[in-house]
Amino acid sequence: MAVLEEYYDIVVVGAGHAGCEAALACARLGLETIMFTVSVDSIALMPCNPNIGGSSKGHLVRELDALGGEMGKNIDKTFIQSRMLNESKGPAVHSLRAQADKQDYSRQMRKTLENTDHLTIRQAEVSEIVTEEISSDGGKKYRISGVKTVSGAVYHAKAVVLATGTYLKARCIFGDVSNYTGPNGLQAANHLTDSLKAHGIEMYRFKTGTPARVDRRSLDFSKMEEQPGDEYIQPFSFSTDPDSVQKKQVSCWLTYTNERTHEIIRQNLDRSPLFSGEIEGTGPRYCPSIEDKVVKFPDKERHQIFVEPEGLYTNEMYLSGMSSSLPEDVQHAMYKTVPGLEHVKIVRNAYAIEYDCINSLQLAPTLEFKTIEGLFSGGQFNGSSGYEEAAVQGFMAGVNAAMKVLGREPYVLDRSQAYIGVLIDDLVTKENHEPYRMMTSRAEYRLLLRQDNADLRLRAVGHEIGLVSDEEYEKTCEKKRKIEEEIRRLERTNIGVNPQVQEFLMQHKSTPLKSGITLAELVRRPELDYVMLTELDEERPNLARDIIEQVNINIKYEGYIRRQEQQVEQFKKLEKKRLSVNFDYCRIKGLRLEAAQKLNLYKPVSIGQASRISGVSPADISVLLVYFEKYGGNNV
């Protein structure tokens, strides 16, 4: 029987936040790319919370932007409120978060995709990966050659990126109602799992959930606290002109659950699919359903609920903090106990969703499957959660798929370079049994990995990949020069003891000078900063806001920053020692059996990665160092 057959460089399966970034990266690098989705109308859909960014996720978006990704630009076009979280805390944990107009977000992304050369969008369900077997010493190995859709059409490709999100064998559940659909009632992808399993890929089943969407007109905002946006809006993208985003914002609203809410939940726990065992997937601990919270934290008298608009052209509001899979009638009853929600009208019920994803230890740090050459993957399919986590993986998977096709070296960001590096390293190195969320506490060098310096850290990488223009790159280089110059100036500028200075210091509750001091020293004082010192600094140049910020942070926290830089040096030493993924660790006598087994299972790419595998001790690492010193790091 004749079937449709087409040839591409790269196939991307899925058009969510991971798929979009993957497809854009590949097409922008000039490769013929086709992106599949079960519904073209749901490109870049935000099926859960209506915002982008937040703690540590904001970092991911800025890093992605610095590398040449799209998410930052797209949210800058479509946000309706913006806040910098944690501003009272250190610069490392400042985090940008913007409320999105969901439909607009999706529409703008679609527009970008549709206007990108070399990119084809196709609505179809991919049901199989097509491979050829290649010889290998250790078990079966394959090379990807394309994909097949449900209708039988074959799309040949040199590399494939899987970004199926929560659609694989998806099932949505609330109470005793369950539908075999993806989020929002969209068609699930029911075949691909089997094809992957047939290739020896180990699958997990994860679960997540979303709260109800309610009609704005049924809410009483006078009983809630208003949560307005920031006065000064900072854009996500380093390419966005800050002046262009200073616009009118909409508010979110804060209200609380109470004992009555909790009572209703407790009385109906037996009807929750979560507790009855109906849901088998593993849910994330960081965004528990409201029934989970009530059970796990019985002492808490109330839980916060943020009521957030879903867009400018809809009355739907999102009830952040109250995701649930309780039956419809219970949902109604419990929502109605919350102040301001007494007469709430639900537009869409809260539900839990279960889906297939992979055990991400099967991936190399390039996000390529260790046993299937040319097959890459990103996003929730890899066992992560969140739009931002998905987008950055999609981007890296796309870039590395492209590098493979172009015959160039892959890009792997390490833990000292980016949150993206931490995220991917965790996914491919540590056992993960719940949807993985980024957190600032996961980044050991977070003082260096700030959202404010993502461009300084990563623009060069993006430029080298070919996704950042010369002009953008030059802009960053210029910024860097100006920062360094200004820091040098402050280190050199001496302030003498004079009445004006002493007066100034007294005013700011700072110890008066005994002898001359540099401006930098003054910036370092906890009670002062760069901007406050303007009046003492006669030769101060007129610098942009972002440059001032860098100068201030770098001087103020120099001690801590230097300490982390030293730790990074240590870290890099082991990262640089490469290991072959074909090596059999049982050959090294002197390794403890547990370590050898773990190493054989994970096949780390560097001694650094090996050192992070649980069950591998420092002594085992010494043994590896000595062994590979003898036999040569690269020829094992």
Next chain:
Amino acid sequence: MKTETIAAIATGLTDSGIGIVRISGPDAFAVIRKIFRKKNGAAADLSRSHTVQYGYLYEDDKEDSEKLDEVLVVIMKGPHSYTGEDTAEIDCHGGVLMMRKILEAVLRHGARAAEPGEFTKRAFLNGRIDLSQAEAVIDVISAKNDLALKNSMRQLSGSESAKIRGLREKILYEIAYIESALDDPEHISLDGYREKLKTGLKEIIAQVKKLIDSADYGRMVSEGIRTVIVGKPNAGKSSLMNVLLGEDRAIVTEIAGTTRDTLEEQVRFGDISLQITDTAGIRDTEDVIEKIGVDRARNAASGADLIIYVIDSSVPLDENDSEILDMISGQKAIILLNKSDLPAVVDPDRIRADARFAGHPVITVSARDESGFDELKDTIREMFYRGAIHANDEVLITNLRHKEALVSAHQSLMMVMESIENGLPEDFFSIDLTDAYAQLGSIIGEAVEDDVVNEIFSRFCMGK
């Protein structure tokens, strides 16, 4: 890339009167410059390699510094040394205490305690060992590491490791609290947290300080010759222990079988250190608790460097004595004939002649009159110097490593205090708290891994 400078005691803690503390790495000579003076007060001459200098080793580089020992210092410039790095060796008097003091002075002045097998590893990595020896090097590292791990655990008494665990739990809670507030600022607030942390921290710091002090007394970890006192019930083992300790540490009664568990204490005779374990009397018993005590005694005896077998000389030997002799066969032992104040039925000469006693030294003492103890001490010292008793050098090193870890945990916690005083943002606190947490963890052999993330989720209600 700056390589760290490492130091360790290179000789065992046994026989000869000379001990060597070895320092290797870029700061090896700088350390010597600080704490070594020639006899005429001049600093060491570091201009030529492979020289030996005679002088004194001091506590530190201050004017009025305490003189520790008379030493020889050997200077070897890299790459012409065992490790291939700048290396200094301090030849000192070989007592456990002295070597420890000298190593501590070295560690205070820019070196850190070497990991198990680290000198060998460096020698190898710097090309000083033939490649064919790689496997041997690996063996050394794994063997030393196993030993160190075993020691690390064995040396910590149950209560000390429980204390460290408790401290870690408290620190982890604070880290998780800060981190959860950073990750979810809208749900968890840090208002008023600084003051609370300060209060909690003071308590934690005080406890760490106490542990450091007790590490100085050698109480926290037991070091020295592992000595186990065995004997039948009511032979006077506990009384003996009390005499050795000079205090009423063990409960002594007329009732046989009073000591039902093992007791551990530290004793020093001049430069020799004993870690003494008192055990329950060994006899065939039906009493369940006493039985457990007897089993423990057997275990303790099997891991001992030296056994002191106490016999009540006023009662005849019986089948329980044969049992004990079986238990200690093949080990170094001293036979103590106690209760010399009572009429004797056991004759020392007959014991000496008895083949079952394998030629062990026999000493007559009275715990009640405290007579005969000088002979016991002299005998132990003599056996130690002759090399008849081997104490394990990893023990001392592990102890120092523990102390080093405690000191850096203390420093990190003080940094948190300073950051609170200086009004730094909360996320800086958790950086130093995490360091302290990791340091304490290294003592009890626990890594950080995903503790923080797990603690956040289990303690704090997060998110949407």
